[in-house]
Amino acid sequence: MEKQRVRICDIAEELGLSTATVSNVIHGKTRKISDETVKRVTELLEKREYLPNMADILLAQNSSKIIGVFVNDHEKYEGHTLDDFFISSSLNHLSTEIEKNGQFMMIKKAKCAEEIIQFSSMWNMDGIVVIGFCTQDYMYLRSHMKIPFAIYDGICEKPERILNITIDNYDGGYQVGNHFKELGHKRCLCISDNKIGVDQDRIQGFYDGFASECVDFLLIPMQKEPRWKFYRENLNLIKKSSAIFAVSDYYAIDMICFLNQQGIAVPDAISVAGFDDISMCQLFCPTLTTVKQNGALRAKLAIQRLQELKENKDIETEIKLPVSLVIRNSTSKKPK
Numbered sequence: 001m002e003k004q005r006v007r008i009c010d011i012a013e014e015l016g017l018s019t020a021t022v023s024n025v026i027h028g029k030t031r032k033i034s035d036e037t038v039k040r041v042t043e044l045l046e047k048r049e050y051l052p053n054m055a056d057i058l059l060a061q062n063s064s065k066i067i068g069v070f071v072n073d074h075e076k077y078e079g080h081t082l083d084d085f086f087i088s089s090s091l092n093h094l095s096t097e098i099e100k101n102g103q104f105m106m107i108k109k110a111k112c113a114e115e116i117i118q119f120s121s122m123w124n125m126d127g128i129v130v131i132g133f134c135t136q137d138y139m140y141l142r143s144h145m146k147i148p149f150a151i152y153d154g155i156c157e158k159p160e161r162i163l164n165i166t167i168d169n170y171d172g173g174y175q176v177g178n179h180f181k182e183l184g185h186k187r188c189l190c191i192s193d194n195k196i197g198v199d200q201d202r203i204q205g206f207y208d209g210f211a212s213e214c215v216d217f218l219l220i221p222m223q224k225e226p227r228w229k230f231y232r233e234n235l236n237l238i239k240k241s242s243a244i245f246a247v248s249d250y251y252a253i254d255m256i257c258f259l260n261q262q263g264i265a266v267p268d269a270i271s272v273a274g275f276d277d278i279s280m281c282q283l284f285c286p287t288l289t290t291v292k293q294n295g296a297l298r299a300k301l302a303i304q305r306l307q308e309l310k311e312n313k314d315i316e317t318e319i320k321l322p323v324s325l326v327i328r329n330s331t332s333k334k335p336k
Contacts, residue, residue, distance in 0.1 A: 006048045015040055020122050026050075064124045065103045067303065069094055070116045072132030073109035076193060076222035081109050085250060085278035090131060090152065093299035101303055113137040117145050127306035130154075134197070138162060148309035150302045155197045160317070163305050165298055167321045169201035172291035173245070175325040176273045177209025179289070180243045184334040185271065187214040189241035191251055193222045202247045202275055216241060224254070231258050242270060242334045249274035249281055249290055256284070256330065271331040286329035293323050 008026070012019045017037070024033060025041040069091065073081050082088060091107065098105045106123065110116050113133070120128050128149040130141070138156045141149060150163035180188055190206055192199045195217075207215055216237060221227040231238065238244070238259075246252035252274030256266050266272050266286055274281070277292035301319060308315045 006050045011041065011044055011048065011050065015044060017041070020118065023122065063126055066106050066123055066125045067094075067098050067103050067306065068116075068120050068123065068125045068128040069105060069107045070110045070119075070128060070130045070133075071107070072130075073111050074132060074222075078223055082107070085280055086153075086248070086276050087131060089278060089295055090299070093295045094129060094152075094302065096296075097299045097303040101307065103303075113140040113144075116141060120147055121145065126310055127303075129302055129306075148306050150306055152298070152302060153198070155201075162317060163302065163309060163315075164318045165302050165305075165321070166198075166319070167293045167298070167323050169198050169323075170205035172275055172293075172323040172325075173202035173205025173207075173247075174209035175205075175323070176245050176275070176289075176291060177206040177211070179209075179273070179325060179327065179331065180245070180271065181210050181212070183243070183271065183331065185210075185241075185243040186212070186334065187216070187241050188212075188243045188245065189216045189218065189238060190245045190247075191218045191220050191255065192247040193220050193251075195219065199247045206245050220251070227254070228258055231255075235262065238270075239264070243331070244270060244272045246272065246274050249276045249278045249288060252288055252290070252330075253280060253284055256286075256288075267330050267332040269335060271334075273331055277326055281326075281328070289328045289331040290326055291323050292326045294321060297321060 008019050008022050012022045015022070021033060021037065022041055024030060025038050026045070030038050071081055071087055077084055082091070095105050103126065106125070108119055116128065116130065125147055128147055129152050130138070130149060131152045133154060135155065135157050138151055138154070142162055148163065150165055152165060155166065156162055156164045188210055190203055192203060195203060203217070218234060218237070221230050244255055246255055252272050256272050259266055259270060264270055272288070274288050274290040277290045281288040281290050298321060305315055
């Protein structure tokens with residue numbers, strides 16, 4: 001009968017230690033580990049006839065060639081985080097660039113910065129990309145680990161030693177507002193599930209682009225069932241507007257579905273625009289007017305600059321990419 005392979009987690013569990021501690025002992029990273037602990041781990045490894053597997057071999061190398069991509073497992077995704085169109089599109093572009101660079105992508109959903117630190121250290125990652133976290137998380141990561149990391153979708157107030165790749169969210173909102181104004185709309189509605197960070201920039205840009213005080217705002221629930229209930233309760237306010245700007249394509253498409261259910265035609269009665277230009281925008285009917293960002297370029301810069309940070313090169317760590325308005329069938333001139 002074949003002997004069962006001994007794993008790092010088995011050794012760690014038997015000794016009451018973390019897998020990271022056992023892994024560090026195996027690979028000689030013992031500067032912060034007591035001599036007694038090193039001895040205990042070493043003796044048990046010999047006793048159990050431990051043999052490294054492929055993951056352990058990667059860990060032992062100076063470069064694991066692993067790029068970790070951590071996605072905020074936020075409640076708004078209702079358990080379908082990786083199904084989100086923006087996230088899946090981002091993962092697709094990142095995967096392409098990581099493979100081009102001869103590296104491996106490891107994806108993990110995370111609730112907090114501590115999870116990111118633990119997992120990335122365990123796998124000796126060359127760099128990490130974080131999607132959807134907040135400034136507090138970024139500051140915590142910066143002060144608690146040395147692995148270079150890139151903020152892929154967020155705002156960082158103090159980007160020192162952090163690669164912050166963002167887009168011109170304000171200008172995107174501004175272009176939508178100006179588009180509605182040029183179409184002759186007099187009263188508009190803006191919807192979002194928050195008024196901070198990236199969304200706040202998009203909202204403020206929209207207000208300035210539309211250049212009118214006749215803009216209503218609805219802070220909408222994140223989950224679909226309470227959100228549609230909220231829409232029904234505010235239907236009179238929604239119907240007062242001839243154009244609606246949603247800060248994401250998901251909410252824009254969701255709003256069109258709601259309006260259709262209410263017998264309100266888009267764009268004949270109300271125009272709707274979103275933000276991101278996810279693939280669904282061109283498949284949905286009507287096709288969605290939205291703000292396009294260059295996902296392929298964003299991914300390319302993220303992986304390229306992470307490598308440069310790992311090599312301790314002096315680089316520009318804050319990058320803002322331009323966006324463009326894509327006009328499709330969901331917006332039209334204000335109905336007479």
